[in-house]
Amino acid sequence: MGDWRPYSALAAAQFRSAVAYRVSFMVELFGNVGATVFDVLTVLVLFRATPAVGGFSLREAVLIVGLSSAGFALADFLVGNVDRLKNYVRAGTLDAVLVRPLAALPQLLLMDIPVRKALRVVFGFVVLGLAVAANDIDWTAARVLLVVLTPLAATVFFGSIFVLSASLAFWWVDSGEIGAAFTYGGRDFTSYPISVYGGWFRNLFAYALGFGFVAYQPALALLGRPDPLGLPAWAGFLSPLVAAVAAAIAAGVWRAGIRQYRSTGS
């Protein structure tokens, strides 16, 4: 990374351009919170029709959605913009990024700093706080550590998924919406107890791709509930490990992608 000043100059320039159209900026700021608000509202609406989903009560479900949306909102705020990579690759503007004597990924992230997503992070953590307060959690040192670590691990995990699905553009420029299946799809998957999903679909997303460890397993450990799907209690503490593995894979794929990038050459 080295000197931070070029990065802060980039960030400041982007901030000024984001707030240049003030009305649009305010609408975007609140519109972005709206997206997360609606995710949480959807859970509340579904529970109007039923006392339990997948064997979990409303309070427990809100804890799961709180862990997931706090982590996702923070990851989206920090690295979500990397999904514009496909536009840069198609247009060839990535060249401009690569010739500068700065690291490519941080530059890309700062090319469009998402100030508008800031409020959403706050909302995600407020929901998490309320959910923790609403549940009767038997606090131990391990659980305090868990409630702090889980959103951070979720952030790293979702951030890695963002980078991974964006890197797809290095090999497949027209990958279009396919990344959304894993970024936003992953957020939706982790917002519910994974006991609602059936057979192979659950195995694929929860265990093979690791989404089950983002919010569901930690929530079980916080609540002291045994896993109806049979994983032991310590599985709730695996989320930092899963996040670290995801980050390592994402870093490797990103480097490979940068190496094999060929400009559009026009």
Added chain:
Amino acid sequence: MDQRDASVPTISRIGPFRAWVTTFGALIGSGFRRYSTYRQATIAGTFTNIVFGFLRCYVLLAVAAEAVGQRPAGYGAEQLATYVWVGQGLLSVIGIWGWTELADRIRSGDIAADLLRPIGPVTGYLAADLGRALYAMLTRFAPPLLAGALFFPLHTPQRWQTVPLFALSVLLAVIICFGCRYVVNASAYWLQDARGPIMLWTLGSGVLGGLYFPLRLLPAEFVVVLWAATPLPSLLQTPLDVIAERDGPALQAGLVAVQVGWAVLILALAALVQRRAERRLVVQGG
């Protein structure tokens, strides 16, 4: 505007109506061809639709399994599965998201070229959008429905009129959605930068259109107000309720009638907004 509706000055012997139809048809064809060139994006989008179909279907079925009487909001499990999978197929046909072309052209000043054409922009863009929807209907509608049918029991329509009503309802939904997007995009005439209104539209149309959950899960009075006072439930909820046969034959047809009203109203509004904008337009650029 009034004299310029898709009627090209012509010296041929065919009448003005046939000229209008020919032009409109040609524009539909061009919209169709334009979107049919994005083949890889079509595959990628279909994959994503299917993944979200699984996510939504499992969650709604879990709700149904534990709801009182196992019929949340009056839908049986098979009707819910149909609701989700047909919804995933229709998503890109209706085309709620991602159309900022008009706003971009207003911002860049390219709109000036559209205004010089012998066809009003509302008519021209509507034709192109119908072409886009037709292409999406042929390519994007069936795969999610097939995936759904493969993994979940779906509801088969019981009444003869359901499928034709559904087809009509989808056409109306495409027109209503186009009208809404046009008006939202046209706010750029006044704001220059329509990011804000477009974002509000994306947000509102997804939730209140019935994509995230069937609106019938909300309190009944609220749903009636939503249906009568906003065009949003007419986008997805109506076609999906029609194909899932959520209501009796009378209400099923009634919901489509509401769509007709909204289609007329929203196109009139789009034309009005366009006229007002042309009166005050200062084209961007040098």
